[in-house]
Amino acid sequence: MTGDLWPTLWVFVLASFIGLGVIRKVSRLLHTPLMSLTNAISAIAVVGAILVTGGDYPLSIRILGAVALFASMANIVSGFLITDRMLKMFKTDTKSGGSGH
Amino acid sequence: MLYALSQIAYITASALFIFALHWMNTPATARKGVYAGVAGTTIAVVVTWAEPTVMHHWWIIGAIALGFAVGIPLSQVPLTAVPQRTALSHAFGGVAAGLVGTAEYYLRLSEGPEWLTPFRMVALIAEIILGYLTFTGSLMAAGKLQEVKWVPQRPVTYPGQNFVNGLLFASAIFLAGIIAANPTAAWAPYAFPLIIVLALTFGVLLIIPIGGADMPTVIAILNSYAGLSAVAMGFVLDSKLLITAGALDGSSGLILAIIMCKAMNRSFTNVLFGAFGQVQQAKTGGEQKQYKSETPEGAAQVLEQASFVVIIPGYGMAVAQAQHKVRELYDQLKKRGITVKFAIHPVAGRMPGHMNVLLAEADIPYTDLVEMDDINHDMPQADVALVVGANDVVNPAAHTDKSSPIYGMPIIEADKARTIFAIKRSKNPGFAGIDNELYFSDRTWMLFGDAKAVIGELVKELSGGSGMH
Numbered sequence: 001m002t003g004d005l006w007p008t009l010w011v012f013v014l015a016s017f018i019g020l021g022v023i024r025k026v027s028r029l030l031h032t033p034l035m036s037l038t039n040a041i042s043a044i045a046v047v048g049a050i051l052v053t054g055g056d057y058p059l060s061i062r063i064l065g066a067v068a069l070f071a072s073m074a075n076i077v078s079g080f081l082i083t084d085r086m087l088k089m090f091k092t093d094t095k096s097g098g099s100g101h
Numbered sequence: 102m103l104y105a106l107s108q109i110a111y112i113t114a115s116a117l118f119i120f121a122l123h124w125m126n127t128p129a130t131a132r133k134g135v136y137a138g139v140a141g142t143t144i145a146v147v148v149t150w151a152e153p154t155v156m157h158h159w160w161i162i163g164a165i166a167l168g169f170a171v172g173i174p175l176s177q178v179p180l181t182a183v184p185q186r187t188a189l190s191h192a193f194g195g196v197a198a199g200l201v202g203t204a205e206y207y208l209r210l211s212e213g214p215e216w217l218t219p220f221r222m223v224a225l226i227a228e229i230i231l232g233y234l235t236f237t238g239s240l241m242a243a244g245k246l247q248e249v250k251w252v253p254q255r256p257v258t259y260p261g262q263n264f265v266n267g268l269l270f271a272s273a274i275f276l277a278g279i280i281a282a283n284p285t286a287a288w289a290p291y292a293f294p295l296i297i298v299l300a301l302t303f304g305v306l307l308i309i310p311i312g313g314a315d316m317p318t319v320i321a322i323l324n325s326y327a328g329l330s331a332v333a334m335g336f337v338l339d340s341k342l343l344i345t346a347g348a349l350d351g352s353s354g355l356i357l358a359i360i361m362c363k364a365m366n367r368s369f370t371n372v373l374f375g376a377f378g379q380v381q382q383a384k385t386g387g388e389q390k391q392y393k394s395e396t397p398e399g400a401a402q403v404l405e406q407a408s409f410v411v412i413i414p415g416y417g418m419a420v421a422q423a424q425h426k427v428r429e430l431y432d433q434l435k436k437r438g439i440t441v442k443f444a445i446h447p448v449a450g451r452m453p454g455h456m457n458v459l460l461a462e463a464d465i466p467y468t469d470l471v472e473m474d475d476i477n478h479d480m481p482q483a484d485v486a487l488v489v490g491a492n493d494v495v496n497p498a499a500h501t502d503k504s505s506p507i508y509g510m511p512i513i514e515a516d517k518a519r520t521i522f523a524i525k526r527s528k529n530p531g532f533a534g535i536d537n538e539l540y541f542s543d544r545t546w547m548l549f550g551d552a553k554a555v556i557g558e559l560v561k562e563l564s565g566g567s568g569m570h
Binding site for chain 1 (some may be wrong): 114118119122123125126127128131132135138139142145149150154155160161163164165167171172173176177180183186187193194195197198200201204208211265320324327328330331332334339342343344345346347348349351352353354355447452454455457458459462464466467468470498564
């Protein structure tokens with residue numbers, strides 16, 4: 001069982017370095033949409049919730065899972081939608097105003 | 102074979118998430134990033150749903166439908182409410198991690214206690230502590246931002262606060278340690294909820310001493326915690342996809358928090374445990390200084406003569422919903438061939454990047470939104486600096502007054518401009534409660550009133566006068 005530990009730690013450390021490298025380059029203009037985007041992405045915790053909700057487990061366990069699934073899904077939906085809504089507003093010149101739809 | 106397929110799918114999803122963030126490096130490609138994120142999430146959800154152990158499909162469909170029902174309206178909030186929406190989504194992320202961790206513990210306890218290895222237990226307890234404290238902490242932050250009645254707006258402090266918080270946290274860690282060492286002991290299932298209670302309480306206590314001006318940092322820190330709780334869940338479930346996505350979120354929150362702290366010249370610990378609100382009272386009562394105030398007509402005349410105007414927006418612009426009026430002013434000035442730039446301080450507003458989004462909403466091209474360091478170079482050339490609802494981020498005391506709580510904080514050097522107009526709702530000091538030297542400078546004229554109304558009058562003056570050329 002402890003065999004699982006090392007590969008997952010590797011993934012965590014490497015992913016953190018990728019994260020730091022990529023995020024540092026994100027335009028400062030976009031820090032608000034960045035936050036809502038990473039929010040939606042980390043709501044991928046939804047996969048854990050799906051396994052708990054959908055498994056053949058006692059009712060109380062599945063209820064906990066379903067609430068978690070609902071919360072994650074709300075984050076995914078609102079996170080991606082609001083990120084896109086905000087990004088549509090960033091334009092280079094005033095003439096293209098309103099063409100974002 | 103099936104295992105290989107699902108692993109390929111998860112690797113693809115992870116790669117898509119990394120691309121999603123990579124494309125955020127410029128507004129030109131940023132929307133592609135959203136599509137990559139949606140694609141990655143969809144792949145991961147479909148593949149997980151197809152796992153043979155997943156059989157209660159109606160439950161999943163129901164929960165997903167509810168998620169859409171709440172998520173869609175949450176994505177339509179006005180942009181001034183984006184900070185509280187963000188805090189709320191951190192709360193959702195936290196509670197999801199906490200609940201999955203709780204479910205996993207009790208499930209494994211009854212169906213296969215040997216699964217609860219010390220490593221998994223440490224990860225699981227980290228998941229629930231981070232998850233639940235992020236939940237209540239973010240709810241408090243959202244409540245403060247939304248100005249909900251029963252959530253105190255002003256920082257709540259009391260003697261020994263840090264001691265109480267530290268004691269609470271230490272007991273949660275102690276409890277976590279003994280449960281992780283004996284996950285199957287007869288008392289463990291009863292001690293486990295106690296950790297949850299401690300984490301929930303700690304989240305509340307962590308946020309109540311924090312004031313509005315510190316919100317950008319706090320939101321970024323909570324963002325990081327939400328990501329780390331997903332990482333911990335990944336360790337528990339041995340899901341490298343979760344670890345990757347959580348690590349991306351965690352490092353994003355961390356970087357944003359560092360940027361915010363640098364922009365306020367403060368440390369993490371100082372933001373979380375410093376109780377900013379108390380320090381300043383002594384400073385205010387001092388000598389009575391005189392403001393000079395100006396009428397919109399007078400200000401409009403000066404603006405008309407300028408060739409370079411810098412507008413410095415702050416949270417007051419958001420509160421007054423003045424961004425669209427600011428856009429009209431921008432148009433009026435541009436029409437006269439005046440160069441107009443917006444100076445954006447990293448902590449202006451209530452979350453990272455808040456001002457940029459509001460100004461973009463008002464159709465102001467992002468090429469005219471300039472970061473603090475770049476605009477400070479040009480500030481001495483500015484004919485007019487127009488401060489719209491910003492206060493501490495333009496306070497020269499940060500450079501000159503060693504006793505000021507904001508001493509050392511980088512500011513937008515509005516005081517270098519030839520003429521300064523500051524729009525301010527009232528004569529009270531700003532959110533941090535500190536007197537602003539800028540307002541008493543001999544080149545500063547105050548325009549008192551609601552930001553939206555004052556700018557509206559400026560626009561009226563300028564558009565009325567434009568026919569006389």
